Amino acid sequence: MNATPELVREVFARVLERQVFLFAEELAIEDIPPGGDWVEARMAFNGPFEGSLSLAMPKDVELEIAANFLGKEAGDPDVARFAQDSLKEILNVVCGHMLTALAGEDPVFDLSIPKVHALSSGDWAALAALPDSLGFDMEGKPALLRFHLPGVTA
Protein backbone atom coordinates (compact mmCIF):
# COMPACT_ATOMS: atom_id res chain seq x y z
CA MET A 1 0.00 0.00 0.00
CA ASN A 2 1.57 3.26 -1.10
CA ALA A 3 -0.71 6.31 -1.11
CA THR A 4 1.58 8.56 -3.08
CA PRO A 5 0.30 11.99 -4.07
CA GLU A 6 0.64 10.88 -7.71
CA LEU A 7 -1.70 7.92 -7.15
CA VAL A 8 -4.23 10.01 -5.24
CA ARG A 9 -4.15 12.65 -8.00
CA GLU A 10 -4.48 10.03 -10.74
CA VAL A 11 -7.51 8.33 -9.16
CA PHE A 12 -9.26 11.60 -8.37
CA ALA A 13 -8.69 12.94 -11.89
CA ARG A 14 -9.94 9.70 -13.46
CA VAL A 15 -13.13 9.55 -11.39
CA LEU A 16 -13.88 13.24 -11.81
CA GLU A 17 -13.52 13.03 -15.57
CA ARG A 18 -15.83 10.02 -15.80
CA GLN A 19 -18.36 11.24 -13.26
CA VAL A 20 -18.68 14.96 -13.97
CA PHE A 21 -16.67 15.46 -17.18
CA LEU A 22 -14.10 17.78 -15.61
CA PHE A 23 -10.33 17.51 -15.96
CA ALA A 24 -8.47 17.87 -12.66
CA GLU A 25 -4.84 18.90 -12.62
CA GLU A 26 -2.33 19.55 -9.87
CA LEU A 27 -2.48 22.99 -8.34
CA ALA A 28 -0.12 24.22 -5.65
CA ILE A 29 -2.11 24.95 -2.50
CA GLU A 30 -0.42 28.34 -2.17
CA ASP A 31 -1.96 29.24 -5.55
CA ILE A 32 -5.50 28.66 -4.26
CA PRO A 33 -7.25 31.80 -3.03
CA PRO A 34 -7.71 31.07 0.69
CA GLY A 35 -10.93 30.81 2.65
CA GLY A 36 -14.16 32.19 1.32
CA ASP A 37 -17.38 30.27 1.02
CA TRP A 38 -16.12 26.65 0.94
CA VAL A 39 -17.76 23.33 1.75
CA GLU A 40 -16.12 20.06 2.70
CA ALA A 41 -17.40 16.48 2.28
CA ARG A 42 -15.76 13.90 4.49
CA MET A 43 -16.01 10.15 5.01
CA ALA A 44 -14.11 7.39 6.76
CA PHE A 45 -13.21 3.84 5.78
CA ASN A 46 -12.29 0.76 7.75
CA GLY A 47 -10.79 -2.51 6.58
CA PRO A 48 -7.24 -3.84 6.24
CA PHE A 49 -6.29 -0.24 6.95
CA GLU A 50 -8.37 2.73 8.04
CA GLY A 51 -8.46 6.39 7.32
CA SER A 52 -10.54 9.18 5.86
CA LEU A 53 -11.08 11.09 2.67
CA SER A 54 -12.22 14.67 2.35
CA LEU A 55 -12.96 16.89 -0.61
CA ALA A 56 -13.38 20.65 -0.27
CA MET A 57 -14.29 23.29 -2.82
CA PRO A 58 -15.97 26.70 -3.04
CA LYS A 59 -19.75 26.58 -2.78
CA ASP A 60 -20.21 27.87 -6.34
CA VAL A 61 -17.95 25.10 -7.64
CA GLU A 62 -20.01 22.56 -5.71
CA LEU A 63 -23.05 23.83 -7.63
CA GLU A 64 -21.26 23.53 -10.99
CA ILE A 65 -20.19 20.00 -10.20
CA ALA A 66 -23.72 19.09 -9.14
CA ALA A 67 -25.05 20.47 -12.43
CA ASN A 68 -22.61 18.27 -14.38
CA PHE A 69 -23.37 15.27 -12.20
CA LEU A 70 -27.11 15.65 -12.69
CA GLY A 71 -26.82 16.61 -16.35
CA LYS A 72 -28.79 19.80 -15.72
CA GLU A 73 -28.27 23.51 -16.38
CA ALA A 74 -26.58 25.42 -13.55
CA GLY A 75 -29.73 27.50 -12.95
CA ASP A 76 -32.00 24.48 -12.59
CA PRO A 77 -33.62 24.46 -9.12
CA ASP A 78 -32.68 20.79 -8.67
CA VAL A 79 -28.99 21.70 -8.80
CA ALA A 80 -29.04 23.68 -5.56
CA ARG A 81 -31.30 21.08 -3.93
CA PHE A 82 -29.00 18.19 -4.84
CA ALA A 83 -25.64 19.99 -4.51
CA GLN A 84 -24.57 18.55 -1.15
CA ASP A 85 -25.83 15.12 -2.04
CA SER A 86 -23.89 15.22 -5.35
CA LEU A 87 -20.68 16.15 -3.54
CA LYS A 88 -21.21 13.25 -1.12
CA GLU A 89 -21.72 10.82 -3.97
CA ILE A 90 -18.63 12.00 -5.85
CA LEU A 91 -16.57 11.60 -2.68
CA ASN A 92 -18.04 8.13 -2.19
CA VAL A 93 -17.04 7.08 -5.70
CA VAL A 94 -13.54 8.56 -5.35
CA CYS A 95 -13.11 6.71 -2.05
CA GLY A 96 -14.15 3.35 -3.52
CA HIS A 97 -11.76 3.70 -6.43
CA MET A 98 -8.96 5.00 -4.23
CA LEU A 99 -9.18 1.95 -1.97
CA THR A 100 -9.14 -0.44 -4.93
CA ALA A 101 -6.13 1.37 -6.40
CA LEU A 102 -4.31 1.12 -3.08
CA ALA A 103 -5.33 -2.26 -1.71
CA GLY A 104 -6.29 -4.21 -4.83
CA GLU A 105 -9.52 -6.11 -5.41
CA ASP A 106 -9.40 -8.64 -2.57
CA PRO A 107 -9.87 -6.63 0.65
CA VAL A 108 -13.29 -5.56 1.84
CA PHE A 109 -13.70 -2.06 3.32
CA ASP A 110 -16.62 -0.56 5.17
CA LEU A 111 -17.31 3.00 4.11
CA SER A 112 -19.07 5.53 6.29
CA ILE A 113 -21.90 7.69 4.99
CA PRO A 114 -20.29 10.96 3.75
CA LYS A 115 -21.08 14.18 5.58
CA VAL A 116 -20.90 17.74 4.27
CA HIS A 117 -20.26 20.90 6.26
CA ALA A 118 -19.32 24.52 5.60
CA LEU A 119 -15.66 25.41 6.08
CA SER A 120 -14.82 28.56 8.00
CA SER A 121 -11.70 30.48 6.99
CA GLY A 122 -9.93 28.90 9.93
CA ASP A 123 -11.07 25.39 8.93
CA TRP A 124 -9.91 26.04 5.38
CA ALA A 125 -6.48 27.20 6.51
CA ALA A 126 -6.13 24.18 8.80
CA LEU A 127 -7.10 21.76 6.00
CA ALA A 128 -4.81 23.45 3.47
CA ALA A 129 -1.87 23.27 5.90
CA LEU A 130 -2.10 19.51 6.42
CA PRO A 131 0.76 17.60 4.78
CA ASP A 132 -1.52 15.14 2.99
CA SER A 133 -3.82 17.79 1.51
CA LEU A 134 -3.52 18.14 -2.26
CA GLY A 135 -4.60 21.07 -4.43
CA PHE A 136 -6.45 20.65 -7.72
CA ASP A 137 -7.40 22.86 -10.61
CA MET A 138 -10.63 21.54 -12.12
CA GLU A 139 -10.71 23.56 -15.35
CA GLY A 140 -10.17 26.81 -13.49
CA LYS A 141 -12.03 25.76 -10.34
CA PRO A 142 -10.04 24.99 -7.19
CA ALA A 143 -10.42 22.02 -4.84
CA LEU A 144 -8.62 20.42 -1.94
CA LEU A 145 -8.49 16.65 -1.51
CA ARG A 146 -7.15 14.90 1.55
CA PHE A 147 -6.65 11.14 1.64
CA HIS A 148 -5.59 10.53 5.20
CA LEU A 149 -4.08 7.33 6.55
CA PRO A 150 -3.18 7.81 10.21
CA GLY A 151 0.55 7.48 10.68
CA VAL A 152 1.26 7.80 6.96
CA THR A 153 2.10 10.98 5.09
CA ALA A 154 1.07 10.90 1.43
Next chain:
Amino acid sequence: MAYNILVVDDSETVRAVMAKAIEMSGAEVKTLLTAGHGEEALEILDREWVDLVFADINMPVMGGVELVKRMKADADMKNIPVVIVSTEGSATRIKGLMDSGVHAFLRKPFKPENLKAVIDEIMGKSK
Protein backbone atom coordinates in the same frame (compact mmCIF):
# COMPACT_ATOMS: atom_id res chain seq x y z
CA MET B 1 -42.22 -5.77 -22.41
CA ALA B 2 -41.98 -2.87 -19.99
CA TYR B 3 -40.64 -3.49 -16.49
CA ASN B 4 -41.29 -2.21 -13.00
CA ILE B 5 -37.90 -1.23 -11.59
CA LEU B 6 -37.04 -0.37 -7.98
CA VAL B 7 -33.97 1.80 -7.26
CA VAL B 8 -32.73 1.65 -3.66
CA ASP B 9 -30.18 4.26 -2.60
CA ASP B 10 -29.98 6.63 0.36
CA SER B 11 -28.87 9.45 -1.91
CA GLU B 12 -31.73 11.32 -3.55
CA THR B 13 -29.22 12.49 -6.14
CA VAL B 14 -28.21 8.96 -7.03
CA ARG B 15 -31.85 7.93 -7.32
CA ALA B 16 -32.41 10.85 -9.73
CA VAL B 17 -29.26 10.03 -11.72
CA MET B 18 -30.17 6.33 -11.86
CA ALA B 19 -33.66 7.24 -13.12
CA LYS B 20 -32.09 9.36 -15.84
CA ALA B 21 -29.56 6.65 -16.72
CA ILE B 22 -32.35 4.07 -16.98
CA GLU B 23 -34.30 6.44 -19.21
CA MET B 24 -31.21 7.13 -21.37
CA SER B 25 -30.43 3.43 -21.61
CA GLY B 26 -33.55 2.92 -23.67
CA ALA B 27 -34.78 0.16 -21.38
CA GLU B 28 -38.55 -0.16 -21.39
CA VAL B 29 -39.80 0.94 -17.99
CA LYS B 30 -43.40 0.78 -16.91
CA THR B 31 -42.94 2.14 -13.39
CA LEU B 32 -39.81 3.38 -11.66
CA LEU B 33 -40.06 3.04 -7.89
CA THR B 34 -37.49 4.36 -5.42
CA ALA B 35 -36.53 3.67 -1.81
CA GLY B 36 -34.03 5.34 0.50
CA HIS B 37 -32.90 2.16 2.26
CA GLY B 38 -33.47 -1.58 2.46
CA GLU B 39 -36.34 -1.47 4.91
CA GLU B 40 -38.28 0.94 2.73
CA ALA B 41 -37.49 -1.29 -0.26
CA LEU B 42 -38.96 -4.32 1.51
CA GLU B 43 -42.18 -2.40 2.21
CA ILE B 44 -42.45 -1.52 -1.49
CA LEU B 45 -41.63 -5.09 -2.57
CA ASP B 46 -44.34 -6.31 -0.23
CA ARG B 47 -47.08 -4.29 -1.92
CA GLU B 48 -45.89 -3.69 -5.52
CA TRP B 49 -45.00 -5.95 -8.42
CA VAL B 50 -41.30 -5.38 -9.10
CA ASP B 51 -39.35 -7.00 -11.95
CA LEU B 52 -35.85 -5.78 -11.08
CA VAL B 53 -34.11 -4.12 -8.13
CA PHE B 54 -31.04 -1.88 -8.25
CA ALA B 55 -29.57 -1.44 -4.76
CA ASP B 56 -26.61 0.31 -3.17
CA ILE B 57 -24.57 -1.48 -0.49
CA ASN B 58 -23.83 1.28 1.96
CA MET B 59 -27.11 2.74 3.28
CA PRO B 60 -28.41 3.73 6.71
CA VAL B 61 -31.20 1.71 8.40
CA MET B 62 -30.70 -1.32 6.13
CA GLY B 63 -27.94 -1.75 3.55
CA GLY B 64 -27.93 -3.70 0.32
CA VAL B 65 -26.37 -6.87 1.73
CA GLU B 66 -29.10 -7.25 4.37
CA LEU B 67 -31.78 -6.35 1.81
CA VAL B 68 -30.64 -9.20 -0.45
CA LYS B 69 -30.54 -11.58 2.52
CA ARG B 70 -34.10 -10.66 3.51
CA MET B 71 -35.36 -10.94 -0.06
CA LYS B 72 -33.82 -14.38 -0.50
CA ALA B 73 -35.54 -15.53 2.70
CA ASP B 74 -38.96 -14.42 1.45
CA ALA B 75 -40.86 -16.78 -0.83
CA ASP B 76 -42.48 -13.92 -2.77
CA MET B 77 -39.29 -11.93 -3.26
CA LYS B 78 -36.55 -14.51 -3.63
CA ASN B 79 -36.76 -14.71 -7.43
CA ILE B 80 -36.71 -10.96 -8.08
CA PRO B 81 -33.37 -10.13 -9.73
CA VAL B 82 -31.14 -7.75 -7.78
CA VAL B 83 -28.31 -5.67 -9.22
CA ILE B 84 -25.92 -4.12 -6.71
CA VAL B 85 -24.71 -0.66 -7.76
CA SER B 86 -21.74 0.49 -5.76
CA THR B 87 -18.44 2.31 -5.75
CA GLU B 88 -16.77 -0.68 -4.15
CA GLY B 89 -14.48 -2.81 -6.25
CA SER B 90 -13.64 -5.61 -3.84
CA ALA B 91 -13.71 -8.91 -5.70
CA THR B 92 -14.20 -10.66 -2.34
CA ARG B 93 -17.33 -8.64 -1.62
CA ILE B 94 -18.63 -9.02 -5.17
CA LYS B 95 -18.16 -12.80 -4.98
CA GLY B 96 -19.95 -12.88 -1.62
CA LEU B 97 -22.85 -10.91 -3.08
CA MET B 98 -23.08 -13.12 -6.15
CA ASP B 99 -22.99 -16.22 -3.93
CA SER B 100 -25.86 -14.77 -1.88
CA GLY B 101 -28.03 -14.54 -4.98
CA VAL B 102 -27.29 -11.13 -6.47
CA HIS B 103 -27.64 -11.28 -10.26
CA ALA B 104 -25.12 -8.62 -11.25
CA PHE B 105 -22.79 -5.95 -9.94
CA LEU B 106 -22.47 -2.52 -11.51
CA ARG B 107 -19.60 -0.35 -10.40
CA LYS B 108 -19.98 3.41 -10.27
CA PRO B 109 -19.41 5.43 -12.32
CA PHE B 110 -21.10 3.62 -15.18
CA LYS B 111 -22.52 4.54 -18.58
CA PRO B 112 -26.21 4.12 -19.56
CA GLU B 113 -25.15 1.43 -22.05
CA ASN B 114 -23.64 -0.61 -19.18
CA LEU B 115 -26.96 -0.32 -17.40
CA LYS B 116 -28.91 -1.35 -20.50
CA ALA B 117 -26.65 -4.39 -20.97
CA VAL B 118 -27.31 -5.49 -17.40
CA ILE B 119 -31.08 -5.00 -17.72
CA ASP B 120 -31.19 -6.86 -21.04
CA GLU B 121 -29.06 -9.70 -19.72
CA ILE B 122 -31.06 -10.18 -16.54
CA MET B 123 -34.50 -9.76 -17.99
CA GLY B 124 -33.56 -12.00 -20.89
CA LYS B 125 -32.39 -14.61 -18.45
CA SER B 126 -35.48 -14.33 -16.31
CA LYS B 127 -37.94 -14.73 -19.21
